[in-house]
Amino acid sequence: MPVQATLAAAWTSFMFLYIYVDYFHLYKPGVIDDILAGVVFEFDISPTLLTIFLTSVAIPSLMILLSTTLPARVNRATNLVVATLYIPFSMYNAVGESWDWAFFYGLSIGLEVVLLAFILRSAWTWPRRTASPATLAASLDSEPLRTPQQA
Template sequence: MPTTTHYLDHRVDPRLTIAASWTSMLFLFVCVDLFSLYRKDVRADLEAGKVAAFTIGQGYLLGVILYVAVPSLMLLLSLVMPARVTRAANIAVAAIYAVTIAASAVGEWTYFVVGSVIEVTLLVAIAYQAWTWPTVTDSLPTPRGGQWRHTGQNQLDLEVAEHETTTGR
């Protein structure tokens, strides 16, 4: 008789999931932009000193480096900031970047749109992971099969299953 192998699976810390998602998004971010350099129209615009509606200059390049620096720093900050701040920052930054990336993909070639859709999907995953961040009550042990519930500000009560209360266990 064949035996079934059961694998031990642990919940991954949301900080690691979010940091990994920022890393994946940044890889795609860079690849999509680099692949654009293979296009004649993009190279011609660059030679003319333009990118889309922008003139390439110090102001534009400073804006670009700041735009790329934010998600790069979110990778680190997601690992080191307090949970409450990390949660809020990831929701806000992911939402802003999802909108800007989606807007930049309008009218672009298919590779750019596909890359942007994947980037936006990763950003939605970041925001979702931050939104559903586990609370202390999700990880507290519950004796006798009970469940924790909030009873007021910073108050926790243990609800014990009905049958355990009546049986005296």
């Protein structure tokens, strides 16, 4: 499977997990009350906060597209940088949480970090050079031509 498809699939998995962790967080007692009071994670709900939240979800979504369309060298670097930055960003979800919720946050953050580590490994081990179509054509030209009887 091409590295680009692998990266896009990993970012898709990460994005769904990331969104669902935030969604399931809403089931925690008191969270909806805080939202109705205009507070999220100790921050007042504002256009700036919502823009930051949108950006944090939009980046993995854009990485799906970028992983399939960017040239290899830029693609590799972009995946390495973004996945590296998202590891501490994902871990921030556990800040200030009680031990009652340790398993939920531990599991969710653990899964997110595993997916990000997979993205880092896939991007890091991406072959730096691939055969160009011209090279492949030249290697085919150097093989002797076979007739159907010789094959």
